[in-house]
Amino acid sequence: MLETINPANWTIDWNAIAISSVSVLVAVVFAYLLYRFVFAIVSRITQLSESEADDILIQRIRAPIKWSFIAIGVTLAAQIDEALGLVWEPLAQFLRPALLGWIAYNVVKAFVATLELRMEGNEDPVAMRSRKxxxxxxxxxxxxxxxxxxxxxxxxxxxxxxxxxxxxxxxxxxxxxxxxxxxxxxxxxxxxxxxxxxxxxxxxxxxxxxxxxxxxxxxxxxxxxxxxxxxxxxxxxxxxxxxxxxxxxxxxVSEMLTGPVYLHLDPIADVGPIREEFERFVTAHELFDGRNLALLMTEAYPESVELRLSMSAETIGDLWTLRCEVREHMLKWLRENQPDALIRHRLELPGGHAKAGEAPAP
Structure with a gap:
């Protein structure tokens, strides 16, 4: 029993190996030539079509199809050569599903590339984002x-x-x-x-x-x-x-939004001129789309009032820029025209300065 599994007793049939090698070489060469012939015909057919979808599909599946042709050729050779079949069949059981999965994966990628190519001419950004x-x-x-x-x-x-x-x-x-x-x-x-x-x-x-x-x-x-x-x-x-x-x-739905700018001012503020300046500045601004424009006093407290300045733009980025520029302009205008409307908080502590505790001079 030990002699049958002793490696020293093993013999290598070089003749069978040579025959199997020649069979594999012939099968690979024949399969490759057949692959080139078939894809030459398919390429001619796709050139007659105006659509780019078939070109993308052929380009994607070219590599897996080539190896599939070679695998089929070796499988046919293994049906004739028994020694080759003993080696090839266990490998083929792994290669067949791998090649099929590779082809299916590339077909999906080609389908995605085709749909993305068709979306390039779509001018509706919302519909394009939805499909993408x-x-x-x-x-x-x-x-x-x-x-x-x-x-x-x-x-x-x-x-x-x-x-x-x-x-x-x-x-x-x-x-x-x-x-x-x-x-x-x-x-x-x-x-x-x-x-x-x-x-x-x-x-x-x-x-x-x-x-x-x-x-x-x-x-x-x-x-x-x-x-x-x-x-x-x-x-x-x-x-x-x-x-x-x-x-x-x-x-x-769309990128057209209305955004606010809040101003917290002193109750002494005159709202009428502030509203006029706000409307004048926004109406003349290039980013304003003309849909919404309003200035409302949304809150009133004993020490302050809240003004909500709302405006609209075509895109979110434009609205953000418009709000920043309105905020900066209105504060500058208030400093120059209504400085008393800006809130100032002052706090005096009697013990916070040396002279605070001194008695007034007679």
């Missing part, structure tokens, strides 16, 4: 599904894993509970990403305010959303956070 968000989220879900299925098919090529899978199927109830408990965060993220794609509470490019920070949505992934703030910080927010809690979306 759906494409991004749904493509990530499709990619995730392709990767999981591909890895599963590759693992089931292992006999021990296949037997484990058969045992798990026999006790499907307990297995489903165990897998569901272990994969609950991943499933929650997957469902949340799908809900975001379908219901669109936020989209790529939207300006949102979450947990006190405002910024642009840069990327929507299944587990999280990235938000870029004005000071270039990147917020990583779980996708489920936008479905479980409340947040502000300032550009879901």
């Amino acid at each position: 968000t759906r494409i991004a989220v749904l493509s990530k879900i499709a990619t995730f599904a392709i990767i999981v299925i591909t890895i599963g098919l590759m693992l089931f090529a292992i006999p021990s894993v296949r037997s484990i899978g058969t045992t798990m199927l026999a006790s499907a109830g307990l297995a489903a509970l165990a897998i569901g408990a272990a994969a609950q965060p991943a499933l929650k993220s997957l469902i949340a990403g799908l809900q975001v794609a379908l219901t669109e509470p936020l989209r790529i490019g939207d300006l949102v305010k979450v947990d006190g920070d405002a910024g642009r949505v840069e990327e929507i992934k299944l587990p999280f959303v990235t938000v870029r703030t004005w000071d270039e910080r990147l917020l990583i927010v779980p996708t489920a956070r936008f479905l479980d809690g409340s947040f502000e979306n300032w550009s879901r």
Whole structure:
């Protein structure tokens, strides 16, 4: 028994190895030439089409199709050469699902690239953000599904894993509970990403305010959303956070907003001239879109009054700039024309100065 497994007793059939090597070489060369012939014809056909979608698809699947042709050629050669089949068949069980997954992955990427190319001529920014968000989220879900299925098919090529899978199927109830408990965060993220794609509470490019920070949505992934703030910080927010809690979306319908500037003045302030100057300055400003313009006294206290100066602009960035310039201009105008309207707080402490405690001279 020991002699049969002794490596010294092993013999190498160089003749069989040479035949198998020649078979593989012939199969690879023939498959490659067939691949070049087929894609030459397909390229000619795609050149006759005015659409760029078929060009993108052919470019994406060219590499996986080439290796698929080679794998098919070697498989056909292995059907003839028994020695080659003993070596190739175990490898082919891993390569077949990997190549199919590679092709499916590239088809999804080509589909996404085609849709993004068609969106370039869309002048409606809201519709473009909506479609871009759906494409991004749904493509990530499709990619995730392709990767999981591909890895599963590759693992089931292992006999021990296949037997484990058969045992798990026999006790499907307990297995489903165990897998569901272990994969609950991943499933929650997957469902949340799908809900975001379908219901669109936020989209790529939207300006949102979450947990006190405002910024642009840069990327929507299944587990999280990235938000870029004005000071270039990147917020990583779980996708489920936008479905479980409340947040502000300032550009879901459009970027046209109305924003306020608050002035806290002394009650002696004459509101009429302040209103006239505010309306004159904003009306002449290039960023004002002409929709909303008003000055209201929203609060009145014994020591101060609150004026709300509201204005509108076409974009959120323009509105921010307009508010800053209105705030600066109005304070300058008040210092020059109504200095008494600016609130001043003075506090005198009798013990705070040496002369405070001295008796007045007779």
